[in-house]
Amino acid sequence: MERAGEVIQACTTDFVAQCYELYQTPSLGTLVRAGELPVYGIVYSAETTSIEPGRRPIARGKDEASEEDIYRTSPQLMRLMRSEFSVLAAGYRQGDKLHRYLPPQPVQVHAFVYISPPEEVKEFAASFDFLPLLLNNSRFPVDSGELTAAALRQMSRVQDDPHAFLVAAGKELAQLLRGDYVRLRTVLGRLKE
Amino acid sequence: MTKHLGIVISGSLTGGIDVKLDVAASIEDMAVGRYVTIEGKKHRFFGMITDISLNVTDEEIAKNPPEADDQFITEVLSGTATYGTLHVLPMLTIGDAESIIAGPQPVKTVPSHFSNVSLSTDADIESVFGGEDKERYWIGNPLDMETKLCLNLEEFVKRSNGIFGKSGTGKTFLTRILLIGMLQKSKAVNLVFDMHNEYGWAGTSEGRGRQVKALKQLFPARVAVFTLDEKNSRLRGASPDVVVRIGYTEIKPEDISLLRETLNLTEQSVEAAYSLYRRLGANWILNIVNLTDSEEIDRLMRELSIHEATFQNLRRGLNTIRRLPFIEPESKTNAVEEILSYLDHGVNVVLEFGRYRDITAYILVANLLSRRIYEKYQERTERAMGEGAAAPTPLVITIEEAHKFLSPEVAKETIFGTIAREMRKYNVTLLVIDQRPSGIDEEIMSQLGTKITCLLDNERDIDSVLAGVSGKNELKSVLARLAAKQQALIFGHAVPMPVAFAPREYGSSTSYKDFMSESPTAKKMETDKDIEKLWE
Numbered sequence: 001m002e003r004a005g006e007v008i009q010a011c012t013t014d015f016v017a018q019c020y021e022l023y024q025t026p027s028l029g030t031l032v033r034a035g036e037l038p039v040y041g042i043v044y045s046a047e048t049t050s051i052e053p054g055r056r057p058i059a060r061g062k063d064e065a066s067e068e069d070i071y072r073t074s075p076q077l078m079r080l081m082r083s084e085f086s087v088l089a090a091g092y093r094q095g096d097k098l099h100r101y102l103p104p105q106p107v108q109v110h111a112f113v114y115i116s117p118p119e120e121v122k123e124f125a126a127s128f129d130f131l132p133l134l135l136n137n138s139r140f141p142v143d144s145g146e147l148t149a150a151a152l153r154q155m156s157r158v159q160d161d162p163h164a165f166l167v168a169a170g171k172e173l174a175q176l177l178r179g180d181y182v183r184l185r186t187v188l189g190r191l192k193e
Numbered sequence: 194m195t196k197h198l199g200i201v202i203s204g205s206l207t208g209g210i211d212v213k214l215d216v217a218a219s220i221e222d223m224a225v226g227r228y229v230t231i232e233g234k235k236h237r238f239f240g241m242i243t244d245i246s247l248n249v250t251d252e253e254i255a256k257n258p259p260e261a262d263d264q265f266i267t268e269v270l271s272g273t274a275t276y277g278t279l280h281v282l283p284m285l286t287i288g289d290a291e292s293i294i295a296g297p298q299p300v301k302t303v304p305s306h307f308s309n310v311s312l313s314t315d316a317d318i319e320s321v322f323g324g325e326d327k328e329r330y331w332i333g334n335p336l337d338m339e340t341k342l343c344l345n346l347e348e349f350v351k352r353s354n355g356i357f358g359k360s361g362t363g364k365t366f367l368t369r370i371l372l373i374g375m376l377q378k379s380k381a382v383n384l385v386f387d388m389h390n391e392y393g394w395a396g397t398s399e400g401r402g403r404q405v406k407a408l409k410q411l412f413p414a415r416v417a418v419f420t421l422d423e424k425n426s427r428l429r430g431a432s433p434d435v436v437v438r439i440g441y442t443e444i445k446p447e448d449i450s451l452l453r454e455t456l457n458l459t460e461q462s463v464e465a466a467y468s469l470y471r472r473l474g475a476n477w478i479l480n481i482v483n484l485t486d487s488e489e490i491d492r493l494m495r496e497l498s499i500h501e502a503t504f505q506n507l508r509r510g511l512n513t514i515r516r517l518p519f520i521e522p523e524s525k526t527n528a529v530e531e532i533l534s535y536l537d538h539g540v541n542v543v544l545e546f547g548r549y550r551d552i553t554a555y556i557l558v559a560n561l562l563s564r565r566i567y568e569k570y571q572e573r574t575e576r577a578m579g580e581g582a583a584a585p586t587p588l589v590i591t592i593e594e595a596h597k598f599l600s601p602e603v604a605k606e607t608i609f610g611t612i613a614r615e616m617r618k619y620n621v622t623l624l625v626i627d628q629r630p631s632g633i634d635e636e637i638m639s640q641l642g643t644k645i646t647c648l649l650d651n652e653r654d655i656d657s658v659l660a661g662v663s664g665k666n667e668l669k670s671v672l673a674r675l676a677a678k679q680q681a682l683i684f685g686h687a688v689p690m691p692v693a694f695a696p697r698e699y700g701s702s703t704s705y706k707d708f709m710s711e712s713p714t715a716k717k718m719e720t721d722k723d724i725e726k727l728w729e
Contacts, residue, residue: 170269171216178274181253188266 001114005085007034010106012089013139015041017113019083023048028142029150031116031124032087035107037094040116040124041087042134042151045141048083057081087113088137088147090130100129118158125155125165128172135176145183148173149190166191196312198229199279206303209243209667212279212310216272220245226336226671226682226693228313229281233304236286239297239313239321241691243667244280281310282667284690287320297321297689315340321689330374332367333696336680342694346379349643349687350589353613353623357630357658358647363679364626365391367645367696368591371624372408373708376415376541381587381622383541384532384566386559388550388593393418393543394431405700408543411708417535419528421519421558422547435531437544439558440524441478441515446470448561449510451598451607455553456510461503468497469507478511479522517554529565536566536588552597559592564608566590567621574619587620595625596632604634613637631657642686648675662691 004026005017015034019025025046026032033040050057057080061070071077092103116124124130134148152169156162170188177184198218204210210231214220223245231238249255254274259266283304285297297320318340325331329343356371358364369392375381385392393416395404408416409431420426420433427433446466449456453463472493473480484490494504514520535542544562546555570585577584592598592609604610612623614637625641627633631653639661649655655672659665662684671693672682684691698704 167265167268170265171273174269174273178250181251181257181274184274185257185259185266188269192265 001117003112004032004115005113007107007109007111007113008084010109010111012102012106013137014044014086014088015039015107016084016086019085022078022081022083025083025085026115027150027154029147029152029154031090031121031151031155032113033116033120034087034113035111037092037103037105037107039089039103039107040091040093040098041089042130042147043085044088044147046083046085048081051080051082055080088133088140090133091124098123100124100127101133121155121158125159128169131169131172131176135173145187146190149187152191198223198310198312201231201304201306201308201310202278204281204303206283206300209280209282209664210240210303212281214272214277214279216276218277220247220277223277223279224337225674228318228335228338228692229279229310230287230313230317231281231283231304232309232311234308236302236304237317238283238300238304238308239285239287239317239690240281240283241667241671242279243282243664243670246278246280248276248278250274250276279310280667282664284664285321287317322692328378330378331697332370332374332683333681333694336693336695342683342688342692344374344643344683344687346374346687350375350379350381350587350622352642352686353625353640354643354645354685354687355595355625355627355630355638355641355658356645356647357627357649357654358681359649359677360628362647362675362677363681363696364628364647365389365396366679366699367647367681368392368624368626369396369407370696370699371645372541372591373411375589376408376412377708379587381589382536382539383543383589383591383624384536384563385541385543385591386555386562386593387543387545387591388555390426390429390545390547392591393420393433393545394426394429403700406705408541411705412541415539416541416543418543418545419532420545420547421549421554422545425547426545431545433545434535435526435528437528437531437558438519438521438524438526439528439561441520441522442475443524443561443565444478444514444520444557445561445564447564447606447608448557449507451556451560451603452510452514452553453603455556455597456513458510459503459506461500462507462510465497465499465503465507468499469493472497478515481508482511482515513553514557517549517557519549519554519558529562529569532562533566533569536586539586552594555594556597560598560607560609563590563592563612567608567612567619570621571619585620587622589622589624591624591626593626595627596629599625599633599637601634604637610634610637613640630654633657635660643683643688644685645681645683646672647681648672648677664691 005019007015008018009016026043028043030043064070089103091100135144137144140147156165159165170191173187174184197215199212199214202211202213225242227242229240283300286300287297323329323343325341325343328345328347330346331341331343333342335342356364356368372383375383387393392407394407394409396407397404409418417434418431419435419437421437423433423436449466450463469481470477532542573585576582598607598609612621638657644658646658655669659668662668668691680695682693
């Protein structure tokens, strides 16, 4: 199982993980798992910042031919920055049962975060019960519709019939967003690949 | 196999039930008039689809629909934000303890919320309409279904019935099928006043322009063809059993009163006919027509206080009748007795009118014969009741253009009005065939037991046919959407609930074979032969 990082901050609804390598953050909408339970989550944001909060990186490429050359000539850069990603807790497993709602406890800090393998994604996406968690969250830096569409697109890639999966997901969205046709259209528009 | 359609979402007993269609069920596969079974918690309901509609959860969708070529969005929206609803009229409860014993019961409640709705299975439909057996006769198939719709003809003939529909919608075919059924599976005998020569020897098939066999060809031993026009019958290849002639003395003022409109008589003339009949007796027509002495006429007129113009009006009318070729001063045969003796032997009688298709001849003959046959039946039934003798064989009289006999103005006077109202008291019932049911007296319409109607498109006709039926508005939409040919709606006494159906095939050689194979058992055939022998 591919390890994506390690939890450095956690609360009931989400957690932040740091990557071991710079820029190795999972894609938006990826399903990950972490912790003992384990808790499942969906990557909703990623960022790369300076390790010291007060120090902002400065532009260095004036005399370089390519972007890679910047890192080659200043190898310390790789150590001065870090990549983090934020994950929305979207479910957990207890015994044999996979629940698609908030876990009772947040994951522990320093828990390893793994990218869920295709079988696990399939199992998780067998029900769309997790969609309300994605849709009704206003705390994201990204639009929740945008995130939902990204997550569903990711999940559709491991399905045997991606189109049927997206249609089924779309139908679920149509139920959840029945009062807001404009938003529904926007999200559906982003589901198409 | 049950095909799940959707779930109950709202409704009422009087207004019908709304069913939200499942995503998987295509709205275009639905059809008004189809049967559905609703699985309630305690009962199973049997109902008919009476309306189909498209709905949206958000009005915005209707205002801002997705692009027509956007497959994905239309696929997603269909069944969720946009969905179909069926309007179902619950008719019967089936399958519970009570209905297993006593047959399907009329609904007294509605299924609870979210009850499952599926297309009725053949078994369900058969439990409602019954399979084909000794009494039940297959008349057709419910629309889009394989199941046979069977009528209990024993029940059917106990009341007067009606077949309606615009011209060219298949009334005649339907009637022929029903006549064959009655001939085979009921104890009743038929007397058919066959205005267009369709039921006796051969009929025509509209559109296909070919001949189809009629009763006599299929059941020679059980049908006798009477004709008013022997020459014409022979031209058509039929050999009539009896040629009917009518004597002047057989015509009564009642017959004239029925002909008032067609003969263009005034009301006074009809009154005069009654007084003249009282005065002149059975030979009244000949007497009136032969009166040439003006003094004698004057005397008679004064005596009966009849106006000169009225008398002339009546005389002109009587002359019209006299010119009908089958009317003779003195009839050698007694048509009524002849018909009765055939009927008594269980032989069905078809009276062909040949070339005399004008309404005057038809009304006159049908009324005159029926009146006297009815009188005989009445007499016999009363005697049977008094002396405990056998009641006469039930008789079904088939008349076409029924609104001429049963219009509000004349229904009270004609014998057909009486038969329709008194129903089966004297073992005589009617089968009325008409294209303008709105012309028939309301009271008579309400007395008809079972009504079968092909397509009607006049609002008043539809109203009069459906008057007094529960779920009238719903049935209206079913009726108005029947195909122009070979589809009909049946409701009333003989069926547990209204049903739209396609009559069984008639006219191909296999269809004849089907009809024949249902014919009575060998034993019955023997009796028929014996009856035939008696006539030789």
